Amino acid sequence: MNTAVPSNTTKDVLNDLSPVIKVYKDGTVDRLMGTPNVPPSLEDPITGVASKDIVISPEVKARLYLPKLTDPNQKLPVLIYYHGGGFVIESPYCLFFHRLTNILSAEAKALIISVQYRLAPEHLLPIAYEDSWTALQWVASHVIAKASIEKDPWVTKHGDFGKLYIGGDSAGANIAHNIVLRAGVEPLIEDVKILGLFLSCPYFWGSKPVGSQSKEDLTGFAYKVWVCIYPSAPGGIDNPMINPLAEDAPSLSGLACSRLLVCLPEKDAFTPIGIRYTETVKKSGWNGEVQLVVVDGEDHCFHVFDPHTEKAKDLIKQLASFISR
Known part of the structure; x- marks a missing residue:
């Protein structure tokens, strides 16, 4: 934005x-x-990735990314990506996330749908979650031969729905977690399955210190943002959508995917709860494969702000490997 x-x-x-x-x-x-918006491109000069903007519904839009193909009929992994920005700033069209998604599409050889959900505080939560679910169901609808939606030719021709991934950074990772958990109780159209979920610097919080957190930390910026964007949240900062470890939160065994990658920078304020989240998934009875990556010496969304450092390149390669495996 x-x-x-x-x-x-x-x-x-x-x-x-x-x-x-x-x-x-x-x-x-x-x-x-916030960073300025940049236009899509038929061929990014650095990555060769093609991008275009689409309308999913009157409220929900997206930017699609298609890497260079070795075969005109090539099938690709599909990633539905949710951008960060604390639910209040940025979009798929802004410089930071457009640049990152271009690089990730090229590295993973994946078709990416980067979702523009409506931002708070003009549109208070849970609207962003509903918009994000609408986008996922729209993508899943492409498997129906005579779907009522207007299908996108890139998704129809190149999407491999046996390799459907969900992922995001920061607030987008929070959305990705909640969407995959919802898919465990509310099946996707045509019973489409999600193969993998990646959470990068997930925006999770709560009222009780975790790991190295202090009580003073818990009423800081992350808390104030949540109160602003979801003032009616049942349970406040311990609402399961922001605190997946809350006592009344759904079991993480309900994650509707078989692979999970959690990426955390060492210095990020969200990392202690991110580590606890990963440990809780492992103990929950969930039967999937869990991978945790902690990047030494880095802070929140470092790879978004500058994807060209060596550590950022390494992290993006790990994300790409996760998607393309």
Whole structure:
């Protein structure tokens, strides 16, 4: 999403989430952070990946990525990707996530559907989850011979639905987790199966310290964002959508996939709960394959901000290997 120009007039602030956004009592929002939008391309000059923008529903849009093909009828793994930004900024069209998705599509040789869900606080949660579920069901509908949707030719021709993956960064990883958990109780169209889930720097939080967290940490920025974007959440910061380890959270054995990759930077504030999440999945009775990657010396979404460092390249290669295996 393009960075908004902050208002110069004095207004009463409802939520000050600087340096990301300010929300005013009159309902207006100043987005203080974000990268500019960039257009899709028939052939990215660096990766060779083709991209285009599509409309899934009146509320939900996406940018699709198709790597260079060795065969015009080639079938590819399908990744449904949810971008980060704390549920409040950025989009598939912004520089950071467009660049990352181009690189990942080329590296994994995967067809990627990068979803534009509606942002808070104009559209409070759970709207982003519903939009994201709509996108997943739309993709799954491509297996129906005479589906009522308008099919996309890239998805129809090149999508291998035996290799369907869900993934995301930060808030997008939070969405990805919740979508795959929902798929465990609400089957996809035509009973399409999700093969794998990757969570990169997942935005999970809660009211009780985990690992190295202190009680003071728990009422900081991550807490304030959640209260702003989902003020009616049952259980508040221990709502299962933000705290998958809460006492009343659904069992993680219900994850509707057979492979899980969790990627955590060592210095990220979300890493302690991310590690506990991974351990809990292993103990839950879930029968899939779990892989945890902790990147030494790095912080939140480092590979999004600069995908060209050696550690970022290594992480992207691990994500690509996970998808293309």
